[in-house]
Amino acid sequence: MSKNFSDRDKLSKVKTILSVLVVLGLAVALFWVTRESKISIQGTTLEIGGMYGISIDAEEVEDVLLTDEIPNIRGKTNALSLLSLKKGTFRMDEIEKARLYLHSGNGPYIQIMTSEDVIIVNYRNAEMTESVYEDIKAFSLKTGDSEESQ
Template structure:
């Protein structure tokens, strides 16, 4: 959690420093959309208040995010997601607002582009979070078992070499290709003393079902401990039958 905290703190400080430099030191060259304009347009943008509003927007965004940072150090389950969501909404909404101060000849185009970027970004994030928070399901066929959802796959019972219920999740040392929050881990991670593994877990919801096949190591659990135990019993029985 401390790593995530310091990453978010660094982002917040960047917003605060850039916003302060633009607003108080008139460092308008820090705004890429301003820096690339001809000198005559830059002067008109300054007169309209475009760079000043941009600096103020970044400064306010940084202050709001700074006020929310302590949540990352609490037990609030979705603090990181909320922090990122507030950041995205404030930045996108801010750029839409600032586009009102663009040159009259480019204001409509700038506004439309800002709105489209906001819609696409928010929509993409919504889909990612929706898929990421879907609970994984195990289903059992005649010869195979399936884990549904993002990163889900199908395995043959004959490939299973080890099944175990563990009360504590081993330490995750690296995320190689996956989705990780303080409460959920899905995808490919490196686990201490285990190696590369495929995770579908809700953190803090023991037990965890650990499965080894000829080429994969899998950790999965449900929000319900009873459901996880049922998966263990069903899989163990199916593997026994296949052998």
């Protein structure tokens, strides 16, 4: 009879360890997903890092705007939506599909148009959004100038 009791203790310990591992895994995943999307410029490539990250070649950038409002979000296609955090591909009014990297429900928003995508980005801090916009705008102007001179 003591053997059955010991087996239950071992099974209980295994279940506890598995539960702790699952909770830790979810906590790490949630931390990784909710981090603000880092935008970097590497040569002629604009990279948006993190979950649902993409790389955009400078030649693909058609326009970059800073706006206080975006069209209404109708639903997600392949995305994460958690309160004001929106990452991934969404359907929107006026835009059939857009890649969103939103960390705040308020503007300003950076809108990057390419031949294939509309990408909308913002950060919790409006000043950071504006600073990143200036970097992207300078990048797109610089690459546009080099194309015209060729």
